[in-house]
Amino acid sequence: MPELYSMQFLLFLAAVLICYYAAEKLFPRFQWVILLCASLFFYTWAGLPYVVFLLAVSAACYRASHIFAEPGVSAENKKRVMVGVLLLHFLILGLFKYTGLFRRWSGWVIPLGLSYYTFQSVSYLLDTYNGKQEAAGSFWKYLLFLSWFPQLLQGPINRFGAMAPQFFRSRKFDSRLFRKGLMRYGYGVLKKYAVANMLAATVSHIFTQVDGDISGCVVVFGILVYSFQQYTDFSGGIDMVMGVSELFGIEMSENFRQPYFAVSLADFWRRWHISLGAWMKDYVFYPLALSKPMRKWTQHLRRKFGMQWSRSLPAGAANIAVFFLVGLWHGADLHFLVWGLFNGLVIAVSDCMAPLYRKVNLPKKGAGIRLFRTLRTFIIVNIGWYFDAITDVRDSFICLRNTFTRFRASAFAGDILIYQIPYRRENYMIAAVALLIVFVVSLLQERGVDVREGLLKKPAVLRLCLYLFCALLVLMAFPFAAEAGGFMYANF
Amino acid sequence: MRISRKLLKVLLAVCAVVLCNQAMDFVLSPNYGSARITFTELQERDDIDMVIVGSSLAEMNIDPGILAEKLGISVYNAGTAGQSPESTAMLVEYLIRYKHPKEIVYAVNYSSLGNLQSLASQIAFNAAYKDAVPLLDDIRADLRFFSTRDHFRTAEALSCWAPWSVNHTFLRPTEIIKNVIEKIKGTAPSESLNIHSPTSRYYNSGFQAYDGMLDYNDVGKKTSIGYFNEDFYPPALQSLKDIARMCRENDVRLYVVNTPKPVFDVVSYGPWYFEKMQVLEDLFAEYEVPYVDFSLAVPELYEAKEEYYHDYDHLCYDGAEVFSASLAELIPYFRSGGYKDLFRTPEAYLASIKTISSVDFDLKEASQGYLIQAFAWTGSNVECEYRYLIRESGTEEWTVVKDFSVADACGIQPGTGTWDIRVEARVKGESAVRYYTQTVRNYR
Incomplete structure (x- = not known):
């Protein structure tokens, strides 16, 4: 699989861009065929046999969507087809992602983008089944939706309805959009290489050597570093693929919206991995919350406890189920499930306690209360990261306990040496400067500023200086990036 | 009109980027870089009979002054830190084309032939090489760089167009200022090395040596097998063949020398070490190139003393002096073909060790x-x-x-x-x- 910032990928990208915009002059109606060919070519990089699974999922789903549209097919048969195809999707996903035995037996690795295209395909299947989405005009068009190469690496989970109109119309080269795409790609490179890679070894060295004596201050340092590393790694990767997609004039679903400015955990999840959250809301939360047993339970609660509980308890239960699945989506490891349940529980409990907050009558507006709520949410999110960053749940609890009982702030300088982090001062300096840029950009975006548009209006010299400074940070980062590795969300 | 203005803007931006890159290179690329020293000095020399090539095994272990004195010829040490076999192949091609040496000594050992090679060293080598060759070779060097190792597929390799980012002086204001002043004053790179390097000294003709002796009670897992335990990297072996072929085609005598290692480093590999070295011997035998492993040398040729080693790969200055004298003694045998009797079998070598390393x-x-x-x-x-x-x-x-x-x-x-x-x-x-x-x- 090619690295998103490499000579191999850049040459591939340049070739596809030239072909794509040349095709607009030669055969504009079939411009999208270039994208399909490029996507399939890209996919074969990860291994030719894996294309079989992509084709199987696409073919089954595409055929099912046309069966749903056929007038003579009974509702029962449509349901059977829908369930059958749904099972096929989850069977392939389950085999690869949750049964190590199958992978060991077959010698195969998880196919590139499996989780992402499975979820995309399921959303299309259910939308066409429910009549919310028309069936795709041709199999090849549907295949392009699933195999669109920028999304295969780490998402986002796109919807057919939003992507199809963009894919299948002829598109002229738009230099403004192109420059914005380049800017976003470059911003992603900055996040990934000048921040995430600078911090990766700190996290791995601390949390792979957890013992009962680990200082709380070291744990907190590790978790804080992890929260920045993970955000810049994942959102940086997403910025890069979104930027690449925008070079073709195609905008994918947003996956991040300044998550660390969230004022509650529920708000955080509306800003973090948005496309997964939206998918869960549409295809798990609502179907569950509106299911027959849940409606019955709601009615029962309304009679017994009143309106508030009849709303918050079923919603809380649905949230716990959703976040259990979010944890499971990340992997069949206990720590992911605990992390998912933690998030579900916090959201459910805070929803149940909403009347209490109202009684306390805290001010709803103002910078102070906003800052308080943001910090509170940041702390809660970081408590959750104890179960995400640390892969052994027992170690997570040891770290959590030591955070409160064995903090030892004064011994930090000595204690951190034990973990032999192969980093120098330069790592943290580069990461800190790049993080400052990310913070300023995020702050502007939070205030509704279109940063890229604004930047394009600035004098060319100023822009060039800014780009060069960011390039400098990225280039200076490479020699210090020990043990950085690939993208964290690239194997889903 | 609009297009030409846009084009002008793009051109200006490209020029600005190139200028900035050059400026950063001037400020940060060390004046004393190993490859920089080699290519700067090589450009000034036109009288070289024998060239020593290879990684720091060549650079730090072989004193060309001793070889020159004992053999009565002109010798230059073109070894550079982390020189991969692919880089050595480029260097040999350059030497044959521009310097016409009669003999080349190639210093290798296990660590030269694995997949794990320093990217920074390769980029530094590439940059110094490009400074020394005409533009067309410059482009070829980049194409070769991206076609070797994983450079085509990795992010870090793109830094080859900004070599200062991976190969820079110490990032302290005083060091950076010193580096700039030395470049402005035109201080010789070798002289700069002696100002900046805390652990080694430059002596003559591309040769520098480490100070200080290995602490044998602090070795533990710090052996070459701890870092280079994989199979030989096939493209590296191919480069060895290319080097041997180029030398044969151009009537340059090539001698391949596996530099001496402390006992623990040889023994820690177990039988694997000798099996792998046999691969090298067989490879070079195909081209009738002499290959010797100095760890197996008879004591009459080279008596390995513990105090000669700086680490598992490198000799300290005293060791390099003794080894270079031994190598000078061996060269006539290379020329005449009777060198094999001066090296023991692995079994005889292992049986001769009486102490704990x-x-x-x-x-x-x-x-x-x-x-x-x-x-x-x-x-x-x-x-x-x-x-x-x-x-x-x-x-x-x-x-x-x-x-x-x-x-x-x-x-x-x-x-x-x-x-x-x-x-x-x-x-x-x-x-x-x-x-x-x-x-x-x-x-x-």
Whole structure:
């Protein structure tokens, strides 16, 4: 699989861009065929046999969507087809992602983008089944939706309805959009290489050597570093693929919206991995919350406890189920499930306690209360990261306990040496400067500023200086990036 | 009109980027870089009979001054830090085309031939090479760079167009200012090296050597097998063939020398080391190129003393002097073909070792405490005794867990805390001891 910032990928990208915009002059109606060919070519990089699974999922789903549209097919048969195809999707996903035995037996690795295209395909299947989405005009068009190469690496989970109109119309080269795409790609490179890679070894060295004596201050340092590393790694990767997609004039679903400015955990999840959250809301939360047993339970609660509980308890239960699945989506490891349940529980409990907050009558507006709520949410999110960053749940609890009982702030300088982090001062300096840029950009975006548009209006010299400074940070980062590795969300 | 204005803007932006890159290169690329020294000096020399090529094994281990004096010819050491076989192939091509040497000595050993090579060194080599060749070769160098190793597929490799980002002077304001001043003043790169390098000194004709001797009680896992334990990298072997072929086609005599290593480093590989070295010997035999492993040299040619080594790969200055004299003695044998009698078989070499070179031990968690498995790196006929000691970290007093015996394993049960564990080894019946110490945190 090619690295998103490499000579191999850049040459591939340049070739596809030239072909794509040349095709607009030669055969504009079939411009999208270039994208399909490029996507399939890209996919074969990860291994030719894996294309079989992509084709199987696409073919089954595409055929099912046309069966749903056929007038003579009974509702029962449509349901059977829908369930059958749904099972096929989850069977392939389950085999690869949750049964190590199958992978060991077959010698195969998880196919590139499996989780992402499975979820995309399921959303299309259910939308066409429910009549919310028309069936795709041709199999090849549907295949392009699933195999669109920028999304295969780490998402986002796109919807057919939003992507199809963009894919299948002829598109002229738009230099403004192109420059914005380049800017976003470059911003992603900055996040990934000048921040995430600078911090990766700190996290791995601390949390792979957890013992009962680990200082709380070291744990907190590790978790804080992890929260920045993970955000810049994942959102940086997403910025890069979104930027690449925008070079073709195609905008994918947003996956991040300044998550660390969230004022509650529920708000955080509306800003973090948005496309997964939206998918869960549409295809798990609502179907569950509106299911027959849940409606019955709601009615029962309304009679017994009143309106508030009849709303918050079923919603809380649905949230716990959703976040259990979010944890499971990340992997069949206990720590992911605990992390998912933690998030579900916090959201459910805070929803149940909403009347209490109202009684306390805290001010709803103002910078102070906003800052308080943001910090509170940041702390809660970081408590959750104890179960995400640390892969052994027992170690997570040891770290959590030591955070409160064995903090030892004064011994930090000595204690951190034990973990032999192969980093120098330069790592943290580069990461800190790049993080400052990310913070300023995020702050502007939070205030509704279109940063890229604004930047394009600035004098060319100023822009060039800014780009060069960011390039400098990225280039200076490479020699210090020990043990950085690939993208964290690239194997889903 | 609009298009030409846009084009002008793009051109201006490209020029600005190139200028900035050049400026950063001037400020940060070290004046004293190993490859920079080599290519700067090579450009000034047109009288070279013999060139020494290879990584730091060549650069730090072979004194061309001694070879020149003993052989009565002109010798230059073109070894550079981390020079990969692919880079050596480029260098040999350059030498044959521009410098016409009659003989080339290629210094290799196990660490030269794995997949793990320093990217920074390769980028620094590429940058220095590009400065020394015409534009067309410059482009070819980049194409070659991206077609070797994983450079086409990795992010870091794109830094080759900004070599200063991976190969820079110490990032301290004083060092950067010194570097700039030296470049403005035109200080010779070799002179700069002596100002900046804390561990090595430049002597003559591309040769620099390390100060300081290896501490044999601090070796543990710091052996070359700890870093280079994989199979030989096939493209590296292909480069060796290319080097041999180029030399044969251009009537340049090539001698391949596996530089001497301390005993522990050879022995820690087990039989693997000699099997792999046989691969090299067979490869070069195809091209009728002499290949020798100096670790196997008879004492009359090179007597390996422990104090000659700076680390597992490099000799210190005294060692390099002795080794270079031995190499000078060997060259006439290379020319005449009678060199094989000066090297022993692996079995004879292993049987000749009578002392313990270094000690290492593995520490495995057991149901109660830890199990220590000790290894003394020595010859095939040496019987060893081990002693096991422990102390709480930060204290002075050692407690003997198990006194000297032939048992190479021992269980220990430290209490909660941080502990230093030491294994001592000696040849049975002798008093000289080698040891190694590890620290363990026990909070189970």
